[in-house]
Amino acid sequence: MLISAEYNVELDDVTSLAIVTFKIPDLSDPAKRAQLPPSPHKTIAGLLLQGCAQAKDPLAIVHVLTALYLADTGDAAARELMGLFPRQEMAKYRETLDTLRLDPKKTTLGPEVLTLRGLFLEQEGQADKAKETYLEAIKTMPLKFAPGSRHPMQLPLMAPWNALGYMLKNRKDPKLQAEAKSYFEKGALEGDDPLSYYELAAFEPRASEKWLKYTSKAAASGHRQAIINLTVFYQDVAAEDSAVLKDRSIRKALHWLLGWRRGSAAELAREWLQAASNMGHKPSMLQLADHHASIGDEARAKEHLRRILEPPNTANQQEEWPQLVQVAKMRLAGIR
DSSP states (O other), X not given: OOOOTTSSOOHHHHHHHHHHHHTOOOOOOHHHHHTSOOOOHHHHHHHHHHHHHHTTOHHHHHHHHHHHHHHHTTOHHHXXXXXXXXXXXXXXXXXXXXXXXXXXXXXXXXXXXXXXXXXXXXXXXXXXXXXXXXXXXXXXXXXXXXXXXXXXXXXXXXXXXXXXXXXHHTXXXXXXXXXXXXXXXIIIIITOOHHHHHHHHTTSOTTSHHHHHHHHHHHHTTOHHHHXXXXXXXXXXXXXXXXXXXXXXXXXXTHHHHTTOTTHHHHHHHHHHHHHHHTTOHHHHHHHHHHHHHTTOHHHHHXXXXXXXXXXXXXXXXXXXXXHXXXXXXXXXXXX
């Protein structure tokens, strides 16, 4: 499918239509779905995106190549989108990406274009060129999120300071490690980026005051692993003769919690456990089931066990914890 740029059409509007069309859900009722022909929405979305990408619309190029990059990292949704594109087209889109020169007054896609270039250069082993490209992207990337700066259904693309931080932190050189930390600090302390806060926490001793601050920031923004880490931290705080609380700076940082009432740390740990469960973390669901069973609330325990049996939210995604699913089935059947 080819869309000519000569027509009086705003190509980014067509790309936007394609992105939204791809998100239209299929009918969830299996019986009703079996009576209908296959949904054409994703196929239509793919054809629209192909046409816009062939016409060199920047939004289409960025969206499709983000899917290509994420598909290579194992993202199920991105792999599904890539299934609609001829693989040989990707080389053409890469060429377009490398030649895009965008007017910042007309589009906000410039930093994303540069970040994608850097990610592909890094994949190709061109670390020095990738670093130059990431640095150029950082210069033009707004540190604070501006509403409307991205299409709300665009595939997620990491910020350039995180991309550069990841590339450098994997090196053994202490100087490069320190440089990586500086970019995570920029994203966290200047841009309030939750992923930057999570990575910055890894440079601090676990359960130190800074670790707690950075991990809490990331968790409050919905970073799943940060939520899990914070859950374990507060479980350790709640333990009898807690080793964590032997650190005076941590006791001082947690005076608001420790001086509240008995059991408050355990309650806070369960709140974070519930947050992790809400994000689909099945080990947390099992812990919640165990807790409710221990206090005699069998109804709530079964509720959490049933949630473990639910399939992954993303289409074509494999079950991450198949053994826990079997455990939940056995418990619900009354087998211990």
